[in-house]
Amino acid sequence: MPAPIRLRELIRTIRTARTQAEEREMIQKESAAIRSSFREEDNTYRCRNVAKLLYMHMLGYPAHFGQLECLKLIASQKFTDKRIGYLGAMLLLDERQDVHLLMTNCIKNDLNHSTQYVQGLALCTLGCMGSSEMCRDLAGEVEKLLKTSNSYLRKKAALCAVHVIRKVPELMEMFLPATKNLLSEKNHGVLHTSVVLLTEMCERSPDMLSHFRKNEKLVPQLVRILKNLIMSGYSPEHDVSGISDPFLQVRILRLLRILGKGDDDSSEAMNDILAQVATNTETSKNVGNAILYETVLTIMDIKSESGLRVLAINILGRFLLNNDKNIRYVALTSLLKTVQTDHNAVQRHRSTIVDCLKDLDVSIKRRAMELSFALVNGNNIRGMMKELLYFLDSCDPEFKADCASGIFLAAEKYAPSKRWHIDTIMRVLTTAGSYVRDDCVPNLIQLITNSVEMHAYTVQRLYKALLDDISQQPFVQVSSWCIGEYGDLLVSGQCEEEDPIQVTEDEVLDVLEGLLASNLSSPVTRGYALTAVMKLSTRLSSVNRIKKVVSIYGSSIDVELQQRAVEYNALFKKYDHMRCALLERMPIMEKAAANGPTETVQTNGEAEPAGLEPKHPPTIIQPANQANDLLDLLGGNDVVPVISTAPAMKPASAGGELLDLLGGLSLSAPTPAPPIPMSQPPFLLDGLSSQPLFNDIATGIPPMTAYNKNGLKIDFTFERSNTNPNIAIITIHAANSTEAEMTNFVFQAAVPKTFQLQLLSPSSSIIPALNQGPVTQVIKVLNPQKQQLRMRIKLTYNHKGSPVQDLAEVNNFPPQSWQ
Amino acid sequence: MIKFLLMVNKQGQIRLSKYYEHIDLAKRASLEVDVIKGCLSRKKEECSFVEYKDYKLVYRQYASLFVMVGVSENENELAVYELVHNFVEVLDKYFSRVIMFNLEKVHVILDEMILNGHIVETNKSRILAPLLVLDKMAES
Numbered sequence: 031m032p033a034p035i036r037l038r039e040l041i042r043t044i045r046t047a048r049t050q051a052e053e054r055e056m057i058q059k060e061s062a063a064i065r066s067s068f069r070e071e072d073n074t075y076r077c078r079n080v081a082k083l084l085y086m087h088m089l090g091y092p093a094h095f096g097q098l099e100c101l102k103l104i105a106s107q108k109f110t111d112k113r114i115g116y117l118g119a120m121l122l123l124d125e126r127q128d129v130h131l132l133m134t135n136c137i138k139n140d141l142n143h144s145t146q147y148v149q150g151l152a153l154c155t156l157g158c159m160g161s162s163e164m165c166r167d168l169a170g171e172v173e174k175l176l177k178t179s180n181s182y183l184r185k186k187a188a189l190c191a192v193h194v195i196r197k198v199p200e201l202m203e204m205f206l207p208a209t210k211n212l213l214s215e216k217n218h219g220v221l222h223t224s225v226v227l228l229t230e231m232c233e234r235s236p237d238m239l240s241h242f243r244k245n246e247k248l249v250p251q252l253v254r255i256l257k258n259l260i261m262s263g264y265s266p267e268h269d270v271s272g273i274s275d276p277f278l279q280v281r282i283l284r285l286l287r288i289l290g291k292g293d294d295d296s297s298e299a300m301n302d303i304l305a306q307v308a309t310n311t312e313t314s315k316n317v318g319n320a321i322l323y324e325t326v327l328t329i330m331d332i333k334s335e336s337g338l339r340v341l342a343i344n345i346l347g348r349f350l351l352n353n354d355k356n357i358r359y360v361a362l363t364s365l366l367k368t369v370q371t372d373h374n375a376v377q378r379h380r381s382t383i384v385d386c387l388k389d390l391d392v393s394i395k396r397r398a399m400e401l402s403f404a405l406v407n408g409n410n411i412r413g414m415m416k417e418l419l420y421f422l423d424s425c426d427p428e429f430k431a432d433c434a435s436g437i438f439l440a441a442e443k444y445a446p447s448k449r450w451h452i453d454t455i456m457r458v459l460t461t462a463g464s465y466v467r468d469d470c471v472p473n474l475i476q477l478i479t480n481s482v483e484m485h486a487y488t489v490q491r492l493y494k495a496l497l498d499d500i501s502q503q504p505f506v507q508v509s510s511w512c513i514g515e516y517g518d519l520l521v522s523g524q525c526e527e528e529d530p531i532q533v534t535e536d537e538v539l540d541v542l543e544g545l546l547a548s549n550l551s552s553p554v555t556r557g558y559a560l561t562a563v564m565k566l567s568t569r570l571s572s573v574n575r576i577k578k579v580v581s582i583y584g585s586s587i588d589v590e591l592q593q594r595a596v597e598y599n600a601l602f603k604k605y606d607h608m609r610c611a612l613l614e615r616m617p618i619m620e621k622a623a624a625n626g627p628t629e630t631v632q633t634n635g636e637a638e639p640a641g642l643e644p645k646h647p648p649t650i651i652q653p654a655n656q657a658n659d660l661l662d663l664l665g666g667n668d669v670v671p672v673i674s675t676a677p678a679m680k681p682a683s684a685g686g687e688l689l690d691l692l693g694g695l696s697l698s699a700p701t702p703a704p705p706i707p708m709s710q711p712p713f714l715l716d717g718l719s720s721q722p723l724f725n726d727i728a729t730g731i732p733p734m735t736a737y738n739k740n741g742l743k744i745d746f747t748f749e750r751s752n753t754n755p756n757i758a759i760i761t762i763h764a765a766n767s768t769e770a771e772m773t774n775f776v777f778q779a780a781v782p783k784t785f786q787l788q789l790l791s792p793s794s795s796i797i798p799a800l801n802q803g804p805v806t807q808v809i810k811v812l813n814p815q816k817q818q819l820r821m822r823i824k825l826t827y828n829h830k831g832s833p834v835q836d837l838a839e840v841n842n843f844p845p846q847s848w849q
Numbered sequence: 850m851i852k853f854l855l856m857v858n859k860q861g862q863i864r865l866s867k868y869y870e871h872i873d874l875a876k877r878a879s880l881e882v883d884v885i886k887g888c889l890s891r892k893k894e895e896c897s898f899v900e901y902k903d904y905k906l907v908y909r910q911y912a913s914l915f916v917m918v919g920v921s922e923n924e925n926e927l928a929v930y931e932l933v934h935n936f937v938e939v940l941d942k943y944f945s946r947v948i949m950f951n952l953e954k955v956h957v958i959l960d961e962m963i964l965n966g967h968i969v970e971t972n973k974s975r976i977l978a979p980l981l982v983l984d985k986m987a988e989s
Contacts, residue, residue, distance in 0.1 A: 038950045081953050088952075089877055099938050109986060117956050124871045147979050157965045159868070189964040219970040226967045267972050270931065277971050280928045320927030327925075357894035360926060508875075541982040 034067055035060075037081045044089075068099055076103060077114045084114075084121055098121050104136045112148060113382045117153045125158050134164050141171040149175065150186050157190035165194040166810055169201050176208040181217040187622050188212070188223035192230045200408070202231055202238065202326040213251050217487050218268055219274055221255065222696070225281045232288050238794055242289065249289055249296045253303045256282050260310060271315045283307070283324040290332030297332040304329055319349070319357050332378045343368065343375040355391055362386060362397035369404045380405050384414070387421045395421075399429060403436040411444040415454060423461050426695050430465035434458050438470055448481040452488055456505075460495050463502025471504050475511055489516040490531060496541060501550045510545060513538060514562025515616060539563065543579060553588055560591060564598045568613045644755055708755045736840045737823065741768035742797070744777075744823075746840075748847045757849050758811045758819075763804040765795040772827040772834075777807055780822045786812035797827070819843040850966035851929070852904055852919045853880075854959070859913045861885050866953065867959055869966035888917050898926045909933045932971075936962060939973050943980065954980060 040060060047053035063620045064079045079456050080099050087093035087196050100122060100422060103115025123130045133155075140152035153175065156168060160626070172194060175187040205227070212224035220806075228248070242248045259274050286304075290297040309327050313316045322345055329342040349361035369376045386398035386670035399421065406414050415437070437458055445451035455474055459466065487721075493508040499751065500506055513520065517538055523530035545551050545559040567576045580602070583595035601609050733747040742764065749759045766772050773796045781787045792807035813819060821840045826833065832833045853872075856865040858905050863881060872880060888908040899906040904919040907929045916933050920926070939958055944951070961976045962969060970976050 037952065041952070043952055084954055088863060090874075108982070109980060112968075112982070113957065114953060117953060117960075147982065150979070154960050154964055159871075185969055186964060189967055190967060192967065193965050199978060218972065219975065222971075223964075223967070223969055267974075270935070275971070277928065277968055280925055281968075284925070316927060316932055320925060320931055323927050324925050356927065356930065359896045359898055390892075393896060393898065393900065513954075 034063060034075050034079055034082070037085060040082050041085065053089075054091075057089070061086065062064050065095060068095070069733070073106070077108075078116050080114050084118055087121060093122060097127065101129065101132055101136070102564060104133060104140075109145070109148065109563075112151060112462070112588070116151045117180050119327060120155055120158045120215065130159070130161060131163065134167055137164070138168060138171065139526075141168065141175065146180055146182055149183055153183070153186040153190045157193040160190075160197065162197040165197045169198070169204060173204055173208055176212075181215065181220050184212075185217070185219040185223040188220070188227045192227050195230055195234065199234060202235060204517070206238075206241075211568045212447050213248075213255065217276060217321065218278055222278050222281055225252075225278070225285050229281070229285045232285070239288070243293060243296055244591070249299045252282050252286055252289075253300060256286075256303055256307070260307060262481050268365055271317045272312060273315075273317050273321065276317045276321055279307070279321050280324045283321070283328050287328040287331050290328070290331070293368060294333055297334055297774070300328075300332065300333060301338060304334070305338060305341065308338075313348075316354070316356070319352075319354075319360075319561065323349075323360050325365055330364070330371075333541075339372060340375060343372060343379075347379045350379060350386070355389070355394060358386065358389070359391070359394050359397065362401060366397060366401050369401060373405075376401075377405060380410065381412075384417045387417060392426070395425065396429065399425075399433060399436070403440060406440045406444060408444045408446075411440065412450075415441070418543060419454070419457055419461070422458065427465065430462040431467065434462050434466045435470070438466075438473070446482055449487070452478065452481065452484055452493075456491060456495065458486075459502065459505035459508065460499065466504050468504070471507050474508050478508075478512060479515075479616055482618070485512075485516045486519040486530075488512060493520055493538070493541070494531065500545060500548060503552050503555050506545060506551065506555050510542060510555070510558045510562040513542065514558075514565035516674060517562075517566045521570060535572050536575075538566070538570070539572065539575055539579070542566075546579070546583070553590060556588065557590055557594060558800035560594050560598070565613045568601075568610050638768065732844050732846075734842055734844060736762070736821075736842075737825070737836075737838050739836065739838075740829075740834070742766055742772065742825065742827070744825075746843075748844070756812055756814050756816075758813065760809040760811060760847075762807050762809065764807075765801050765804040766799055767801050769799050770830045771799045772797040772829050774833075775805060775827040778824045778826075780824075781811065782817070782820055782847065784813075784815045785819065788812075789813060818845075819847060850921050850924070851963060852921060852966065854919075854963070855881065855915075855917045855918065857889075857915045859889070859915070861889060864914070865955055865959075867956070867963075869963070877962065884919065885915075888915060897930060907933065909937075911937055932968065933950055935971055935973075939976055942973055943977055946986055957983070 044053055044056055047056055060082060064083055067075060067079050078470065080096055080103060083093045083096040083099075087096075096118060100115045100118035103111045103121065110502070119130070119133060120200055123133075123273050137152045138147050141156075143149050143152070153172070155162065156172070160168070172187055172190050175183050176191060178184060178187075189457070191208075195202050195205070196788065209224065209228060209231075211228070212220065215221055216225070217354065232242060256279060261272060265274050268278070270276050273279075286296075286300050290300055293751055304325055308322065308329075311325075312319050313322060326342040327336050327347050329751075334342075343365075346361045346365055349357045350365075352358060352361075365376055365383070380402075383398055383401050386394055387402065389395055389398065399418075402414060402418060418433065418437055418440075422430060422437065425433060438455065441451050441454045445454070452611055455477070459474075478485070481488075492512050496506065496509045496513075520533050520538060521535055523532060542559050542563050548561075551559070560580070563579055564574055568574050570576075576600075580595050582597045583591050584599055584773045586592045586595065601612070630761060733745055735743065736746050737744040743766075745763045745765075747761045747763065749761070762777060764775065764777065769819070775792070775795050779787060779789060788810040790808040790810070794803055794805050797805050811819065820843070822837065823840060824835070824837050826835045828834070850869065851906050852870045853866070853868045855863060855867075857863055863885075867899070885904060887901060888906060891899070891908075897908055899908070901919070903922065904918070905922060905924065905926060906917055907926055908917040909930065910916075913928060916937060918929055918933055919957055920929055936959070940955065940961065943954070943958065957980055961979060962971070974988060
């Protein structure tokens, strides 16, 4: 068998391969040759073959059959064999293969070998891929080598120890005595690796950390070494561009950072040296900047004095002006970390940061954007927003979503005026409309409803923008909602803020019909548009046209649209008398702070905040085919039951407890609240959402007993909402003093016409016996006219197997609850 | 700590790869492809640091050879940049023309410089010492 080719030739041959297939062929051939050579147990060429195998492995071809050969090489006496064997072991083996355990003995012997290079090899391999069993066995040897005077071995042993500690953390104490003298070495290699070892120990165990801080006086030692490095003149050994051993400097600084974090004494000891490094390091080359960067990071992390911190931030500011993009990147990253703590200092560099938004590099742009958002405050909002909007226009799509949400947040917090706020949001919607998140649509709608005086202006601008572009879905959704609500303002041309435009009813309807028909509109958008058209039937006069549109969609393929159209049709035909009332203007929605409604009504992704006009009859969340039953509940009763839907709150889960206007088509699970009693007209209720209580201050309104019969006692406690003084929050406590529990407990209430009532879901529908745990439920009553509160309540429950129903009227409300 | 080091030519073929953290072979291939694509596609003006998954990549181009180092999040990127330069200088000193036919020798050098993801030695003469001894032994 001819001598196997050398690695060099193999590489040359493979490089000549022009296609992947050719290369594969060559490798397979060689692989086969290597395999047969292994089978022959050929000692002389094994080394060469394994080397070739490693190369093939690097290219991605299978090489597992060489594992045992590596072991044989390691066991051989020749250094070259051992070298390749260990290299192979490092590359091919890892602790998942069982073969590696066989190496343990070899490594042990080699650790005690007479030649330092062999020992070095063994240390290197152990340090790279030793498993925890191997580490446990050989830790003693490593520790011995850590104490030798041979610096070549010492540095390798230190890093090997790092690996051992990582694999078997319990062995950390074993290395502790050896570390005592490590730092007194002169050899930089040993110093470097010792610092790494100490860093690893400190990071792993807080006990070690405190031990090093107090007992070992580590900090002074490190400071001394660092000082020597800086002060000493030119030393050819470790010089890199004029700075002596920057790698060691950086490492020491990092260890100082860990030691000084949160510890005053250590931080104080380091202050001087940090200042010295910061001022004396030359910054013309990258090396100097690397050291400065590490220094800045250290200063920021430890408890340094303020002068030092300002120095650090100024260094970062200088970095930002540097031409080298690497340095700018690094500066932006660190500023981002420090902006929380040293806000004012970073503000000074705001203009530079904003300039970085225009940089070509993607990573720099992203950093600059994040930093800009962190720096926005009430004073600079206008200027910053201009820059950010310009950035939004020109940036890559991957940024747009983040930028848009950032802009929304900032605008919300610091908007100087409502008009500015609306303008900004519209600008975002028109430029990056398709990238905004879904929950901003209801947010925006709520914002618009709240700024009453801006309605005309808003709808006019939205209309104009809609004429230009209908492709951005969130924008279109908001616009169609607004046109539906405020279409009358649009047509009548009443805008004060801007020159009013002349829009006829037909034009408005054209636009909406266009939306419905367009291919660009998503189903959700179409839903919005259809509802908007419907709403306009009360606001505009071209009712016939609207009727036509609505009936066309009665046979649409999209189920959602079809359902809506059919219901709206029904509204026209049978319930025309109700139409005006149902489609009246939305009330101002309260924005609850951070209460995400837990019940989501979003199965078709729609977040339409269908609020209900308070004075008028209810809609209930039931499938649409029961919509007709709904209307049976209306009655000319003097106590008109009122249900209000919870207004679209800050939609973390977007518009949770929404009532769809006519039928909760999308609801698969109607509210957990009490079921609707179809046969009982006056007492409608509902407990739509499970909104958590406002934690308002109890305003000292005395509680009262509303009902007490047959063992069931219901108490009312009162609170006044601190967001709206007209709302009283009543918590009912239902307690059962009988021996049997009451199940399926349902509490319903109705109030006179001038009030609005909202019932939230009860804590449970089972009242345990013997007063063990009352069931609570929250009722919110809005009393804008401050009339005397009266309530009719209906209770249904099962007691001892038989259902019980009772009606009662509650008139004894304390005066403070409704004044 | 340094997670991996790759040396790649302009066409994207790997000349040297060393991993300091165990990664499966299959994942290794996709990692390499991603990293190479990410670094080779960057333009001159862009900075040398890229974020990739939970690594930071530091890359440097020397004529037709790219050296890429993947490090963990807490490393000082500028220092790693210097390290790459140091490594290339060492290679330059030993191989008078950087022809990568002696892969095992490059591995020896690399192992002398970086062990288990941390720097061991940065002094060129000390790094090359064992290698020169090895060469002498091979000749004799």
